[in-house]
Amino acid sequence: MISFARSLAALGAVLASTSALAQVPALLPVPAEVRAGQGALAIGGKTGLLVPEGDAGARNAAERFAALVAETRGLKLAIAPRAAAPAIRFVRAATGKPESYRLDVTPRGATITAGDDAGLLYGAVTLWQAMTQVPGKGAVRVPAFGVVDAPRFGWRGLMLDSARHFQSPAYVRKLIDWMAVNKLNTFHWHLVDDQGWRIEIKRYPKLTEVSGWRHPATAAGAPQLPQVGGFYTQDEIRAIVAYAAARGIRIVPEIEMPGHALAAIRAYPELGTGVAIPPGTESDWGVFPWLYNVEDSTFEFLENVLDEVIDLFPSKYIHVGGDEAVKDQWKGSPRIQERMKAIGIPDETALQALFMHRIGEHLTKRGRKLIGWDEILEGGEVPADATITSWRGIEGAITAAKSGHDAVLSPAPTLYVNHRQGMGDNEPPGRLEVIDLKTVYAFEPIPAEIPEAQRHHVLGLQANLWTEHTRTEERASLQFFPRAAAVAEIGWSAKGKRDFGGFVERVVPQMARMRDLGLEASTAAFDVKPSFDFAPSSNRVTVSLANQVGLKMRYTTDGSSVTAKSPVYSRPFVAKLPFELKAEPILAGRPVPGGIAQSVTRQSLYRRSDEALKTCTNKVVLALEDDYPASGERAVFVSDIFNPCWLWEKAPVGDAKQIAVTVGQIPFNFQVGKDRDGIKFMPPESPEGEFVVYADKCQGPRLATLPLAPAAGNPGLTRLVGSLAPRAGTATLCITYTAKGVEPLWAIDAVELVP
Structure with missing residues (x-):
């Protein structure tokens, strides 16, 4: 890899050599x-x-x-x-x-x-x-x-989810520093969710004593992972708020309601509807059915919590969530149904609207404004001055603006930086639909459907990092940057001033100077991605090179270092096995981050990591981290959790005698409601089940059966090896497994053909 610091030194020499660029610095945002x-x-x-x-x-x-x-x-x-x-x-x-x-x-x-x-x-x-x-x-x-x-928009933000995984106060301050040097001005802090309560509330100490901590989910038979968690004391929050203010950044706190309430109900069960919480539920991911009830005592609790929040955060906006409030428990509660009937509420959606209206009235009395996710538009009782965070696409912003409400754009998946930026083996866990730098930069915050007279209601935009699968602060940094710099330029610069090619030229030195501020940014946008077209009968490989942003690349195949004299990649080329491939992306004739160096051998071409495989379906495809070991490096598995099934296209099966599949097991810790019942597997042929390999996209003959017995008691990775039925040339291999249910969830780390 080429460091940002080295890249900037090389690139700066070129930029400084041209008088026009020497007179006008490369600035971001433009x-x-x-x-x-x-x-x-x-x-x-x-x-x-x-x-x-x-x-x-x-x-x-x-x-x-x-x-x-x-x-x-x-x-x-x-x-x-x-x-x-x-x-x-x-x-x-x-x-x-x-x-x-x-x-x-x-x-x-x-x-x-x-x-x-x-x-x-x-x-x-x-x-x-x-x-x-x-x-x-x-x-x-x-x-x-x-x-x-001058900025185009007054709201240029990032959202950090500290509820699913806790980040230290020191990290939050670093993130604020990085925001400031990109002219981002709003830090939306997601402090409360089902998995954790991260803000000290003096009046209700059990919120953090009980719900500030949890044990991560582990597969049956695996050692339990250590307790994780933490919370921010009120003194720490005051210090962070002051730190942000000194850097021109306001902090908008979020206290979720009426859904995403499991953490509060764990601590104070009387806040819920009486539905028991199974042990360990707080370590699941997904959409939970536990909601606050609508008793006056519960509103008193929420108002007391908000009063302490208001005393800590001077922001005029207080975010109260409102999203993904599954109403099953409200529907099943005789007490809530009785209350609805008594006050003439037609359905549970209207009840949520009334809930939010009451909370909005309290915030108004305290001189603050309610802001919530776009679901709060539903039900007909939206507080008159409510602001909408549009996350289910841009439709929430359109509806809000047309009805006289301010809106902030943060549509999924475009501005959800918990999505991966690429498909490299070193990418952190997250959602699999790739949202690359170019996709983020192309986003336009003002939908064309909003009439000119209502466009002033669009306050700006923000990128959201949900941290279900972001266990470490280092991963959070990689997921935010450089995509956060693209959000900064969209929010600051006039639409006509923006140009992706120019942005790439400016974001490289921006990330390099931020490295001195402690940032290690992702290089996924620049990474050289090789692909190899290989026939088993040949000793030659056709090599293709690409990168996300379309930079030129220099390469060598003889093991020598890439230099300014190395050939520039222009079209696929043929190389004789084995060879050493080195390649670097270049900008203004000089290397930038994302270079590769790898040995290409016949055996390496018989192997595919899970990132290089395709999933058979794309229902909910995630990159999930293994639950073992407790410390040290863990495997990351790419899988469709609703249909664990993988495809290896053009697999060179012609001279393969065996197939090896390296597998791991992880817990199925997903709150997916009744959808769980729809996850079906072929019945196992042995007590532990088996991985099976088919030809031709699961429609052809079975080529191999690999019993899971050797892996069943191993919480780490297991290499299963089995005979492969003869087949000529290349084939698409379909790999799946048999099971009685979703516990545990088996996943592939790598597949290898053995000649």
Whole structure:
């Protein structure tokens, strides 16, 4: 792999060699107006930072700028009352809309002008980006240039789900730093869900004592995984809120209701409808049926919780969820049905609307605004000032705007960054429908269906990271970036200013400078993906190379390093087995992250990882992490949980005598309701079951049977080997297994043909 730091050093040499680019820095998000100047400004240790006396906002912007410069260039700049050398001035003056700014860089100094604190911060970020076009430490010369800039939307956000998996306060602060340098301004914090309650509520301590912790699900017979969890104390939250505010970021907290309420009901069962919670349910994923009841005592609980939340978060918006509230328990509760009849409520959807209306009234009394997922539009009782987060596509935003409600766009799957960015073996677990960088960047937040007169109701957009399958903070970072930078540019830059090719040229150095801020971003967008067309009777392979963003690539096949003299890939080429393939994507003639180096042998072509297989169906395809071992590396399995079945197309079976399938078992910990009854398997031929291999997409003859007995007692990976019926040439292999039910869920790690 090529590091972002090395990539920027190489790329910067090229960019600096062209006078036009040297005069106008590559900035992200792309500004509204940029102009080249004459000469350059030298910024060194003696450069002073000048702020208006008594202007706390300007001083904060100067301090943030100095901190960024110190972290990335090791250069210490100080606020001074005056400066003999050229200085960087922070000036308070009107610049138009909120968050706008002007930046003027000349050989005599730099001036950041803005009418509000956020504008001063963003001007400082722009100047910092100009100082870090090429990595290095110490003093730097910045070509003279000017910027007049303002955001397109006032809501440019990320949502972090801390309920499914807890992230440390230190990580949350890092994420806030990364947001700030991309001019993202809204952090939607999902603090409550079925799997965990992450916010300390003084009045109800069992919320965190009981529901701040859980044991992850494990397959039967596997060692139980250690308890996981955690919660944020009120003091920690106050500190994080202040930290974010100093960086121009508001935090919008989310307390889910009436659904996604299992954590609260675990702690205080009287909040539910009396339906018992089976042990371990909190470790499942999916849509749960447990809802709050509608007793006055429950509303008192929720209002008390919200009062403590309001005291912690100054945001005018309080998110109350409202999504995926399965009404089965309400329908089955005689008490709730009696209440509905007494107050004349026609159905459970209307009851949820009334529920939300009552919560909205309480927030209004406290001077706050209710925001919820688009389901709160249903039922006819939407609070008049409610804001909608449109996640089931864009339809929620269209309906909201047409009916006079503000809306934020976060449609699934386009802005759901829990989806994988690629299909490489090193991709973190998550949903399998690939949402790559180009797909995110192409999103337009204002649907054409919204009339011009109502388009002001579109506040902006955000990307959501749901963390069911994001166990670590490192994985969260990979899933957010660089896609979050695309969201930032969509939210900030005018539609006509955006260009994906230009964005790629700017996001590479952006990720490199953010590496000095502690970010390890995904390289999936740039990764070279080879494919091999191979016939068993031949000793030659046709090699194709590709990457998601269409960058040119250089390659070698003799084991030598890729250099500027290596051939540029233009079409598939033929190589003789065995060979060493090395390839690197290039931008402006220089390497960028995503290079590969791998040995290609006859045996390697007889092997496929699960990422290289196809699933037979695409009902709910996930990349699921193994539940073993408790520490260390675990396998990640690609599977359709409703139909575990895999296809190996063009498998070179012609001279294969055996087939080896490496398998693992994981718990079926999914709340899928009655859909679970529809998951069917062929009956097993032995007590433990068996993997079976068919030809021609499961319609042809059975080619192999691999009993599961050797794997049944192994919580880790097991390699099953069996004879393969003779078959000429290549074939599509269909691989599935027999079972009595979904526990455990078997999955494939790799398949190998043995000549």
